[in-house]
Amino acid sequence: MEEYSLTLGAHLLLWVFPLVLVVLVIVEDLLDRLKPGPER
Amino acid sequence: MNPVEGSTLTTVAVVMVAYLGVLLYIGWRAAKRTHGGEDFHLAGRSLGAWSAGISSTASSESGWVTLGAVGMTFTYGVSGLWYAPGCLLGYLVNLYLVAPRLRPLSADQGSVTLTDVITRRWGDPRNVLRVTATTIILICMMGYVAAQMTAAGKAFSSSLGFEGRSGYILGVVIGAVVIIFVTSLGGFRAVAWTDLFQGLLVAIALIALPLYAIARLGGFGALVQGLGAIDPNLLSAGGGRLGPALWGFIIGQLGIGLGYPGMPHVITRYMATRDDRQVQRLQVIAMFWGVAVFYGAGLVGLAGRVMLPGLADGEQALMALALQLVHPVLAGLLLAAVISAILSTVSSQLLVAASAVSYDVVEKTLGKASDDRRSLILGRWTVAVVGLLGILVALSEVRLVFWFVLFAWSGLGAAFAPLILLSLMRRGVNRHGALAAMLTGTGVTVAWKLGRDAASNPEIFARVWWITLLAAAAILILGQLARAFDTADRVAVVAAASLTVISWWVVQRWGLDNLYELVPAFFLAGFAALAVSAITPISVEEASK
Numbered sequence: 001m002e003e004y005s006l007t008l009g010a011h012l013l014l015w016v017f018p019l020v021l022v023v024l025v026i027v028e029d030l031l032d033r034l035k036p037g038p039e040r
Numbered sequence: 041m042n043p044v045e046g047s048t049l050t051t052v053a054v055v056m057v058a059y060l061g062v063l064l065y066i067g068w069r070a071a072k073r074t075h076g077g078e079d080f081h082l083a084g085r086s087l088g089a090w091s092a093g094i095s096s097t098a099s100s101e102s103g104w105v106t107l108g109a110v111g112m113t114f115t116y117g118v119s120g121l122w123y124a125p126g127c128l129l130g131y132l133v134n135l136y137l138v139a140p141r142l143r144p145l146s147a148d149q150g151s152v153t154l155t156d157v158i159t160r161r162w163g164d165p166r167n168v169l170r171v172t173a174t175t176i177i178l179i180c181m182m183g184y185v186a187a188q189m190t191a192a193g194k195a196f197s198s199s200l201g202f203e204g205r206s207g208y209i210l211g212v213v214i215g216a217v218v219i220i221f222v223t224s225l226g227g228f229r230a231v232a233w234t235d236l237f238q239g240l241l242v243a244i245a246l247i248a249l250p251l252y253a254i255a256r257l258g259g260f261g262a263l264v265q266g267l268g269a270i271d272p273n274l275l276s277a278g279g280g281r282l283g284p285a286l287w288g289f290i291i292g293q294l295g296i297g298l299g300y301p302g303m304p305h306v307i308t309r310y311m312a313t314r315d316d317r318q319v320q321r322l323q324v325i326a327m328f329w330g331v332a333v334f335y336g337a338g339l340v341g342l343a344g345r346v347m348l349p350g351l352a353d354g355e356q357a358l359m360a361l362a363l364q365l366v367h368p369v370l371a372g373l374l375l376a377a378v379i380s381a382i383l384s385t386v387s388s389q390l391l392v393a394a395s396a397v398s399y400d401v402v403e404k405t406l407g408k409a410s411d412d413r414r415s416l417i418l419g420r421w422t423v424a425v426v427g428l429l430g431i432l433v434a435l436s437e438v439r440l441v442f443w444f445v446l447f448a449w450s451g452l453g454a455a456f457a458p459l460i461l462l463s464l465m466r467r468g469v470n471r472h473g474a475l476a477a478m479l480t481g482t483g484v485t486v487a488w489k490l491g492r493d494a495a496s497n498p499e500i501f502a503r504v505w506w507i508t509l510l511a512a513a514a515i516l517i518l519g520q521l522a523r524a525f526d527t528a529d530r531v532a533v534v535a536a537a538s539l540t541v542i543s544w545w546v547v548q549r550w551g552l553d554n555l556y557e558l559v560p561a562f563f564l565a566g567f568a569a570l571a572v573s574a575i576t577p578i579s580v581e582e583a584s585k
Contacts, residue, residue, distance in 0.1 A: 004268020009277030010118040014338075017125055018331045025327045028136075032320055 048368040049201045055372025056200060056379075060218050063383070066233045070226025077403075077415025080227035081152045081395050087232055087312045093322030095232040096309035097131070097329045098239030098381070099388035100300065103191045105337050106242065106378045107355040113341030114354030117267055117274025119281070120341065122293035124334040130297025131330045133461075135323040138301050139310040141464040143319055146311040153392075154304035154456060155400045157311075161463050162471035166524040167405050169471060172478050173456075174400045177304055180452045181393040183445040185426070186433035188386040189216050192379060193434065199359070199375040212434050215383060220427035223387045223394075224420045228312060231387045238380030243329055245358075245377035246336030253343035253361055266346035274345070288554020295559040299453025301460045302481075305388035390427055398422035447485055454481030454561030462569055473573030476532035479515075481565035483508060483540030488557035491547030504544045512537035528576035535572050539564050 006014065078084055087095070112120035142157070149160040155173040164170055193212030196202070202210050222230050257263050264275060273280035281289055300306060313319050337358075344357030351360055362374035398418045402408050408418075455478045462469045462477075469477075487508065490501040515533050519525030525533075543560055547553060552560075 002268070004265055004272060004275060006118065006264060007276040010275055013121055013125070013277045014118055014335075018128075018335055021128060022328070022331055025324055029320070029324050 048363065048371065051368035052372040052375055053200050055369060056196075056376060059373075059376040059379075060214070062237060063218055063222055063234050066237060067222030067226045067230045070222075070230035070233055074225075074227050074229055074416065076412035077399070077419065078152060078412070079229065080416045080419040081391075081399055082308065082312045083227070083229040083232055085147060085312055086229075086314055087309070087318070088314060089318040089321030089325055091232045091236045092309045092313040092318065093325035094239035094329055095235035095384075095388070096134075096306050096322070097326045097333075098235045098242065098384040099231075099309070100303055100306045100385070101127075101242075101333065101381060102188055102385035103195070103378065103382035105333055106246070106358055106381045107191075109334065109337040110341040110344065110357050111353070111355035113338045114345045114351075114357050115341075116279045117271070117276075117342065117345070119273075119277055119279030119289075121335075121338045122277075122290055123296055124338060126294040126296040127300075127334055128297070128327070128330050129294065130300035131327060133297070134300045134306065134310075135326055138307060138460060138464060139313075139319050139323065140316065142307060142310045142460070143313050143316065145464065151311070153395050153399055154307060154460075155396065156404070158456075158459065158463070158474060159404075162469075162474050164471060166522075168519070168524050168529055169474055169478075170400055170405055171524075172475060174396045174405075176451065176455050176478060176482055177396045178393060180448040181304075181389050181396070182426070182430070182433070184389050184448045185386060185393060185430040187445040188382055188389065189430050189434035192216070192382045192386060195375070195379045195382060199372075199379070209435060212431060215379065216386075216427060216431045216434070219383055219387050219390065220424060220431075223390050223427070224423035227416075227419060227423075228308075228391060231391050232309065232312070234387060235384045238377075238384040239329065241373070241377045241380045242384075243332050243336075245374045246333050246340065249358065249361060249365075249374060250336050250339035250343055253347060253365060254339065256365065257343060257346060263342060263346060267342060270345065270349075274342075284554055288552075291559060292554070292556030295556045295562075296449075298558050298562045299449050299457055302453040302455060302457030304452070304456070305385075305392045307460065308392070386430075390423060390430065394419060394422040394426045397426065447489055450489065450556070450558035450561060451482050451485045453558050454485045454565050455479075456481070458562055458566035459569060462566065468573060469569045470573045470576060470578045472528040472532045472576040473569040473571075475529060476535050476572035477565040477569035479533060479536035480539045480568035481561050483511075483536055484543045484561035484564050485557050487540050487544040488547055488555075488560055491544060492553045492555075492557060494548075494553065501544075501548075505541045508537050508540045508544070528572075531576055532568075532572050535568055539568055 074080055109123060112123060146157055149157065151157045151160050155170055155177065158173055159170045162169065189212055192215035193208050196215050197207040197211030222234060254260055254263050257266065267274040278286050310319065313322065340358050340361065341354060344351065344354065344361055348357060348360055351357060359375060359378060362371040402418060403415060458481065459474055459477045487504050490497050490504055494501040512533050516530060519529060543564060
């Protein structure tokens with residue numbers, strides 16, 4: 001039976017993009033929390 | 041969908057009634073805390089991160105996310121997912137550029153609506169900007185409200201087993217009456233709280249259902265094999281498209297995100313947030329919600345394609361999977377999630393349309409009901425009247441109104457998104473440029489959209505150029521009669537008309553009909569704002585800001 005797989009573009013679109021986005025959002029939030037001062 | 045067993049239908053109906061009961065309870069609680077105009081239109085700027093964050097996202101993603109987005113991947117496979125990065129890039133712009141700047145700006149200005157932000161930003165001595173913005177919002181929002189009520193009616197009648205025309209009418213009336221009641225009682229606070237409840241329901245449904253469905257299939261590998269066996273193109277990011285068709289499709293899908301900063305029902309959530317700390321927290325909440333919901337919807341479509349080979353309409357995949365895979369109580373909750381996605385948008389748009397009438401027109405333009413208590417009463421009655429109008433339009437299915445809906449997202453996005461971004465990011469735009477941007481965004485959207493569908497509307501498309509000139513002449517005459525326009529305003533109207541006719545000529549001459557209309561309309565509106573501002577004088581009141 002023929003084996004099918006996602007193309008490289010499909011990998012990027014399906015899980016690499018959202019994963020990178022979530023990591024960036026978390027990192028930005030952590031950096032924000034480390035900032036001192038009342039303006040945080 | 042397949043016929044559903046009577047006992048399942050009864051269970052689903054009980055869950056639906058409980059869901060509507062929760063909405064009414066939330067509306068009643070919100071009403072007890074709503075005492076004046078600013079409370080009604082903006083929740084007294086008191087929203088926390090969760091209600092503001094989820095409300096901003098849930099209100100932007102109508103039934104499209106549980107029906108249309110699911111249908112995209114059901115039909116096109118992985119390539120149907122391009123809407124997700126498009127929408128999430130729009131979220132990034134809104135959450136990280138617009139929200140942190142708009143909240144303090146609107147609080148300093150004391151502005152309550154999107155129109156208020158624009159008019160107070162540039163000054164509007166003769167109400168030119170307010171009347172223009174309100175007209176665009178009302179036209180787009182009324183069509184939107186009626187279309188969403190139609191969708192809610194169909195979803196209610198199919199999930200509760202109502203049949204025929206009377207079943208549809210009952211479905212529309214049940215959904216619309218609950219939403220009108222909740223919104224008119226509790227105003228913005230009720231809308232935000234019900235959005236929070238409904239947004240969480242949608243997110244849970246779109247995380248749980250695809251995971252369960254893929255597990256039932258035998259895992260992600262089995263899903264990939266199943267899709268490949270149907271059509272290998274379902275596993276590629278291009279879906280078998282090549283050349284200009286591929287790039288037009290991708291740019292168009294990414295371009296959806298350009299509209300977010302211009303959606304009044306979305307960005308007013310940021311204005312209603314309590315403080316800057318809440319804005320920072322809502323950024324994370326809203327982004328996680330977006331990723332979960334967009335990718336969850338995509339996975340439901342992919343799983344549905346493999347598990348429901350006989351399903352003719354991919355947009356029904358979520359409801360069909362729910363009824364086929366899970367216990368009726370859970371199926372009821374999943375169907376409630378489908379309706380939640382619709383009703384959370386209806387309530388938000390209803391409130392924006394009502395605020396446009398009661399606050400922008402009656403209070404600000406006509407100068408009535410300046411007292412806070414009167415403002416609240418006026419707001420409540422306007423929601424009721426606008427809502428009833430929406431029901432009538434949804435039931436009579438007036439075609440012209442639904443024609444406006446085709447332009448609603450891109451029209452609002454192109455008219456307001458570049459303007460909001462320019463107003464928050466840079467100086468160099470004056471009120472004449474703002475007028476040119478709103479008119480250009482709307483005009484180019486209509487011209488390009490007709491150009492994209494020229495085959496189905498050849499006669500209307502051919503008339504675009506002279507209809508545009510007639511519209512511009514009418515605006516100039518009205519402005520003259522009302523003694524509202526100065527020379528620079530006339531320059532703005534002529535510039536907008538010229539850009540609209542040029543865009544019509546371009547799409548006709550070069551056949552750029554693969555390109556989603558929001559993309560050219562957005563950039564031409566931004567160009568119009570800067571160009572008209574560069575050649576028209578800045579007013580005394582603007583110079584002092």
